[in-house]
Amino acid sequence: MSLERRTSEALRERSRVERLWWVFEETKRSRDEGIRRLDVDELRLVRESKVSALRRLEELIEEVRIAVERAGGEVFLARDAEDARRTVIRVLKDAGVRTAIKSKSITSEEIRLNEALISAGIEVVETDLGERVVQLSGGRPSHILGPALHMGREEVAAILSRSLGEEVDPDPRSIVAAVRRHLREEMMRAAAGITGANAVDSETGTVVIVTNEGNEQFVVGFPELVVCVAGVEKLVKGLEAAVRIARVQSASATGRMPSYVTLYGPRWWGEGKRFVLVLLDNGRTEALRDPWLWQVNLCVRCGACFNVCNPYKTVSGLVFGGNYTGPIGIVWDSVTSGPETANGYSRLCLSCGLCELECPMGIRIPLLISRVKSFGRRGVRLTALAEGFGFYARLGSSMAGPLNKAQRSRSFRVALELLAGIDRNAPLPEFRGGTLRRALKASGIADDGEGAGSTVVYVPDTFASLIDWRVGLEAVALLRSLGYRVVVCDSVGTNMPAVQYGHLGLAARVAKRVVSALHPHVERGARVVVTEPTAGYCVREVFPALLGTQESEEVAKSTLNFTELVVSDGLHSRFRRSKTSSEVVYYHVSCHGRGTGLEAATRAVLESLGLKVVSEELGCCGMAGTWGMRKGAVGHGLGAEIGRMGSRRIAETRPELVVTESSICALQLRRFLNVPVLHTVSLIFGSVNGAAPSR
Amino acid sequence: MSLETFLESCGANGVRVEVLRGTLELGEAVKRAASEVGARLIVVDDALAEAADRGELLLPTEARPLREVDLELLRPHDNGVLLVRSAGAAIAEMGAAALWGDERTQRATAMAEHLMVVIRAERVLDVAKASSVIRRVLTESGGPVHLVMGPSATRDIEHVRVLGAHGPVTLRFAVSP
Ligand code: SF4
C-alpha cells in the first residue's frame, strides 16, 4: 500500500492519534525531568566514549574477539543481514535448538531475524510484553521502546484472547497477568536465549542490556545457550563506559532509571553455558565514511527524538517506519537497508528540526534525514513545488487583487492543485500587494547604509518581502526607533525547502550566495537580523553544516532573530505599551526558534509590554513552510491534523491573543483558533503605537 | 560516593530503603517487609543464611534458606515468596543493587514475587568503582550480574504502569552497616 494511502488511513484513526499524542507528551514530560537531573558531564563522557570507539572500531572488534574467545565464548562478524541470519540459524541448529526465547532487539528487527528463524523451523518467542503482543498480532513494532504503543487495550485483549485461547479483559493489569502466565512457562523451557545489546564492552565481551520488565533475567539466566546480536557500533572500551551508556539511555528514554541493567558475557557462574556474540556490520562501517551519516552510529536508541515528532505521533510507526521507525529510523533504515527503504517514508519528515534538540548524543538528525532524502529523486520535484510557490508569491505581489479573489474560487484551487501541487484545501495567504522594497520607499524609509552606530542587515523572508510586507516595514521602523542603522537585504532567500526536500546541491549553492552577500557586512561589524526563525535557522544551523567555511561560521554567529537582538542589546525596556489592558498572550514558538535564545528573548519583550505569556511545547503546527500545503495526505492532510491537535491544546489555555514569529505558523493557527494570531513584531509595533490587534 | 547519594537515587527511582543501625535489626526489617507485602513464605539467599548461622545477623525464625527450597515453588508468578538477597555492591548515582551469584540464586531472584536486597553500606560505590568490581566478577567468577533499580514493570499497554511484568512486584532495599 502506498505511503499516501497508509497516511490517509492512519489519519482516520482519531482515537489512536489522541492516545499517541498523550503518551508522547507524558513521556517527554518525565524524560525532561530525568535528563535535567543527569550531570552534563555524564552526557559528554558517553558521547566521547562512543566517538572514540567509532574512531578505532576495527581495533575494538579485534579486542572483543580475543576477549570472548579467551573466556570460552564465540564471536562472529556478520557483514550484512543475510550473513547474520545464517550465522544465528547455524548456531541454533547445531545446538539442536527448537525453541528460542528472545528479548526485545531492534537490531534483530533490522535483519528480520524472527521470520528467518521460523522459516528454518525454529520457534521464537518474544518475551518483552509489548513485543510479544505484536508478534502474536503478526504485525511490526511501531516504536523502538514501546513496540505495541499503537494498539489500544481492546485490540490487545482481542489478540491475546484469540492467541492464548482464554478470555482476556481489556484492562492493562489483566493483559499483563495473561501474558506473564503464558510467557513464564515458555521462558523456563527454552533451550536458547537471543538478546540484543545496549552496549558491548570490548575489553571483556560483556553485553549490557537495559530492561524494565526483567525478562532479560529469564532470557539470559535459564537457557544453556545465549546468543547476542549486536551492531558493531555498540562496542565501547571498558565496562564503565558501557554502564554509563545504559544510564544515559534510560534517563533519556523515560527520565527514570530502568528496573534492570543486565550484564553478561562469555564467562558464566557455573558450568555448561555457552555464549555467542554476533557482531553485525550491515552498512555501519560504510556510514562511518560518510561526512554526515556516520553520526547515526552514536545513537543509543533512547527514543527521545520520537517524542517531539508530530508527524510520527500522528500516524504512528506503522506508517512512519520501515524496519526501523521514527526520526532516526529514517537514517538507520537508509544505512542498514538502503535509501529506498528509508525514502519509502522519509517524506513524512517535515524538517521541523525538533528531534535534534532532544538527542542526548547531539546527532543532527534533520540534516541526516535531508541527506537520506537527497539519495532519492523526489527531492528535486518537491523543491520545484517550493520554487513554484516562490513564483506564486512574486505573482501575488504584483497582482494581489485578482489573485486574492481567485484564491477563493474552487475551480482556481483545483487548477492550482493540478499545476503547482498545492492542495485545494490548504490555507493560502492574502497578498497585500507590492513588495517590501516598494513599501519602504512609499513610507519614505530609505536604507540607512552602514555608518556610525550599530548597523543591522535585515533579511526579510518571502512572506515579509512579497506576501505581507507589513511585518518587514514594522521591523524596520522599530529597529530605527531604537537607534539602529538598518540595511535591508531582500535579494537573498534562504531556501529552506531545498534542505527540507533533500535537494542539498541547490541548498549549498543558496548557502554560498547568502553567505557571500552577508559576510562583507559582518566583516565590517554589522549584525544580521531576521523576523522569520526559519531564515535564522538556515543561516545559523544549516549553512555552516553545508559549507563548513569560516565565513559561514562568522555570519552564523552574527545572526539574530529580532527579539534576540533587542534583548541582547538591553533595549526591550524601551518599548512602552500605550494600551493598558493586560491580555493573556499565548506564545507559539515556531520550530526553528526552539533551542535558540529566541524563546527567552521574546518572552522578555512580551513581559516588558505587560503581557501575561502562556506557552507550551507543542512542536510543529503542521505547516512547515510549503510542506503543509502539498497536495494529499502526506502534506496537507497530515499537516492539518497536526494543526488541529496543536491548536486544541492552545485553545485550552484560553488565550486572548496568539503570537508567533512565523508568518507561516500564523497562517495555519488562524484556521483553527478564534482569536487574533499576530506576528510578534506586529504585536510589538501595535502595542507601542497603540493599535488594536487584528487577525 | 556517599550513602546519601545512593538514598537520593533510590528516592528518585521510587524504591524504598531502610537504613539499619545494626545487622541485628535485619530480622525485624524482613518481618516488616513480609507482612507489608503479604508474603506467604520468606526465603533468604545462602550467603545470608550462612551469616545468620554464624550469628552475624538475625533473621526471622520462619525464614527458609534458599538451598532448602525447591525452585518449583517459585514457578507460578503469584508464589507469595519474599526473597531476601544480599547485594555484591551498589551504585550510588544509579540507586542500583548489583546482584551476582550462582545460577539457582539468580533464577530465584527472577522468579520471586517480592524481593528485598540487603546492601552493606561500605559496598555502596560510585559508577567507576562499582564497574571495576563488577568487571572482576564477570571475568573471574562469571555472570550474569543484574543491576536492580526497581520492581519488574511495564508501560506497554496504553502507557499504564503495571508492576510485576515478569519478575518481582515489589522491591525494597535494606542498608546494613
Ligand atoms: S525534523 Fe521534525 S518532522 Fe523531521 S523527523 Fe525530526 S521531529 Fe520529525
Ligand code: SF4
Ligand atoms: S537519535 Fe538520539 S534521540 Fe533519537 S534514539 Fe538515537 S540517541 Fe535517542
